[in-house]
Amino acid sequence: MQPAKYGVERRFKGIPASPGIAIGEAALRLTDEAALYNETIVPEVIESEKKRFTAAVQTIAEEYRHIFELAQNEENTVLPILETYLMILTDTLLADAIRRRIASGLSAESAVYQEFDAQKQFFTATKDPILRERAVDLDNVRERLLAGLRNATITHALAANKILMAQTVTPTDLMLYRSAGILGFATEIGGIASHSSILARSFSMPAVIGLRDAAHSVRAGEIVILDGYAGLLIVNPKPETLVKFEKRKQQEEENRQKLGKLAKLSSQTTDGRAIRLQANIDSLEDVDAAMMLGADGVGLVRTEYLIAQLQRFPTEEEQYEWYKEIAERAYPRPITIRAFDVGGDKYAEGVPHEENPALGLRGIRFLLYKKEIFSSQTRAVLRASVHRNIRLMLPMVSTLAELCAGLDFIATCKKQLAEHRIPFDADTPVGIMIETPAAAVMADDFARYADFFSIGTNDLTQYALAADRSNEYVAAIFDSFDPAVLRLMQIAVRAAKKRKIPVSVCGEIAGDPNAAELLIGMGVDELSVTPTSLLMVKKHIRKVNAAKATNLAEDAIRCSDNNEVRQFLSSRRRKAKPADSAVT
Numbered sequence: 208m209q210p211a212k213y214g215v216e217r218r219f220k221g222i223p224a225s226p227g228i229a230i231g232e233a234a235l236r237l238t239d240e241a242a243l244y245n246e247t248i249v250p251e252v253i254e255s256e257k258k259r260f261t262a263a264v265q266t267i268a269e270e271y272r273h274i275f276e277l278a279q280n281e282e283n284t285v286l287p288i289l290e291t292y293l294m295i296l297t298d299t300l301l302a303d304a305i306r307r308r309i310a311s312g313l314s315a316e317s318a319v320y321q322e323f324d325a326q327k328q329f330f331t332a333t334k335d336p337i338l339r340e341r342a343v344d345l346d347n348v349r350e351r352l353l354a355g356l357r358n359a360t361i362t363h364a365l366a367a368n369k370i371l372m373a374q375t376v377t378p379t380d381l382m383l384y385r386s387a388g389i390l391g392f393a394t395e396i397g398g399i400a401s402h403s404s405i406l407a408r409s410f411s412m413p414a415v416i417g418l419r420d421a422a423h424s425v426r427a428g429e430i431v432i433l434d435g436y437a438g439l440l441i442v443n444p445k446p447e448t449l450v451k452f453e454k455r456k457q458q459e460e461e462n463r464q465k466l467g468k469l470a471k472l473s474s475q476t477t478d479g480r481a482i483r484l485q486a487n488i489d490s491l492e493d494v495d496a497a498m499m500l501g502a503d504g505v506g507l508v509r510t511e512y513l514i515a516q517l518q519r520f521p522t523e524e525e526q527y528e529w530y531k532e533i534a535e536r537a538y539p540r541p542i543t544i545r546a547f548d549v550g551g552d553k554y555a556e557g558v559p560h561e562e563n564p565a566l567g568l569r570g571i572r573f574l575l576y577k578k579e580i581f582s583s584q585t586r587a588v589l590r591a592s593v594h595r596n597i598r599l600m601l602p603m604v605s606t607l608a609e610l611c612a613g614l615d616f617i618a619t620c621k622k623q624l625a626e627h628r629i630p631f632d633a634d635t636p637v638g639i640m641i642e643t644p645a646a647a648v649m650a651d652d653f654a655r656y657a658d659f660f661s662i663g664t665n666d667l668t669q670y671a672l673a674a675d676r677s678n679e680y681v682a683a684i685f686d687s688f689d690p691a692v693l694r695l696m697q698i699a700v701r702a703a704k705k706r707k708i709p710v711s712v713c714g715e716i717a718g719d720p721n722a723a724e725l726l727i728g729m730g731v732d733e734l735s736v737t738p739t740s741l742l743m744v745k746k747h748i749r750k751v752n753a754a755k756a757t758n759l760a761e762d763a764i765r766c767s768d769n770n771e772v773r774q775f776l777s778s779r780r781r782k783a784k785p786a787d788s789a790v791t
């Protein structure tokens with residue numbers, strides 16, 4: 208440790224495990240692992256050492272059972288965790304192995320240390336990221352057991368109103384730290400799928416993990432800022448940094464108060480149909496905003512943003528980092544990454560000059576034309592999928608041949624990754640945008656191959672009505688409420704229902720307050736909107752009666768033009784208002 212570095216602002220980048228901003232003094236909890244690893248004992252104390260171990264197991268098991276009782280009314284994530292711990296703790300094979308190590312001349316602490324380490328190797332070596340994170344369970348039980356052996360209670364109360372810096376935090380600790388009132392925590396190890404991270408999120412406690420060496424580089428009492436959105440730890444912030452984050456924290460607080468309970472409430476209709484309300488995002492900041500507003504996931508990542516930002520196609524590595532970060536910030540909620548939709552009115556670098564670009568090499572057509580770009584993107588998405596919360600989506604599909612070529616290509620990329628033993632989620636769902644009339648009409652055939660549909664009403668409207676979405680002269684014609692568009696959507700939704708695949712709407716109509724009832728009535732399962740529209744749309748979803756909405760949608764679709772649809776919907780809304788306005 209170099210004392211000179213203290214006193215200046217230091218930043219550490221880790222993994223965002225639970226969103227929120229915390230500002231306060233650091234409280235440290237470190238363990239001296241090296242000293243514990245190889246303590247030997249004389250043969251005379253072997254029996255008493257074994258007894259000490261048995262007593263510690265009993266005490267900790269008792270402690271877990273007590274916390275189990277306390278947790279009966281807690282989030283349902285807590286109980287299975289405690290069950291897992293108890294199972295590990297009372298595993299007789301494990302206990303016997305530890306006793307054998309004591310008999311060979313190790314102290315109980317070192318025997319526990321070494322045996323848990325050996326067991327952990329198995330989980331750490333596995334390719335399955337979920338199992339790998341289970342290694343953390345072993346760490347948690349081991350730490351508790353060691354504390355029990357040393358007869359040491361971990362002084363949770365000392366961390367009150369502070370930000371905890373630790374190597375790792377066990378879920379049981381976290382429950383005690385939470386009741387002591389810590390502001391947040393930063394750990395050196397852990398995964399976003401670990402139980403502690405899951406709990407931190409359900410406690411709304413900001414947390415950053417994977418901060419290698421950070422805990423050892425912070426002194427107790429130093430002021431730290433924890434940014435659980437970006438996975439950042441700032442130690443000893445400069446005055447201007449402090450002002451900036453205090454402002455953000457205040458903003459977060461104001462938002463929370465303003466929005467009241469709505470961000471935390473589910474997007475359910477009055478008769479109990481759950482609608483997944485997700486966000487369309489362009490940037491990492493959008494992900495943070497969406498999560499803060501309680502989005503159920505990210506329904507559309509417009510990856511073209513990355514091209515626009517860099518003014519070139521990003522490398523596989525750049526994409527991997529970006530997708531991984533989005534997936535981590537949203538975790539455990541799902542994110543849907545759309546493959547580059549270039550061409551048309553979007554970024555057109557590398558697209559040959561075309562007389563009529565909107566009908567040219569757009570979306571999947573461009574990707575199949577520039578396979579090296581498609582390949583680097585697919586590989587990056589798959590590599591980022593290890594936490595299993597990523598879906599991949601193909602844009603602008605209009606023929607079955609395109610869809611099958613896209614799927615074949617993705618299968619080849621998977622094969623290459625597997626051959627090189629690069630981990631990825633082999634079950635990554637691959638879906639398609641429904642944004643051409645052809646895709647809507649052929650949806651029943653496409654649904655046999657696609658894992659999900661997302662209806663892009665912006666393009667579907669432009670292509671159905673032959674009205675350029677960015678041409679003000681045809682703005683009156685370009686209307687997603689036109690029955691021509693609604694009828695195409697209905698074909699796609701019905702096909703999805705028939706084939707039992709999820710269907711979402713991610714075009715702008717999803718964020719229109721007049722559309723929620725109509726779309727739910729059509730049978731749409733998910734809506735994906737800009738983060739700023741999330742709560743307003745949720746408010747409307749919570750007023751909808753899904754059964755009545757079905758009739759409304761049928762009537763709306765029968766209208767003969769867009770004005771008639773709009774008039775019909777607003778008259779129905781006016782009529783429904785008095786009865787429904789009590790529900791928020």
Ligand code: PEP
Pocket residue numbers: 507509548642662663664665666667713714715
């Ligand atoms: C759409 O077409 O509706 C859509 C969501 O995609 P984009 O607006 O990015 O073309």
Ligand code: MG
Pocket residue numbers: 642663665666
């Ligand atoms: Mg589109």
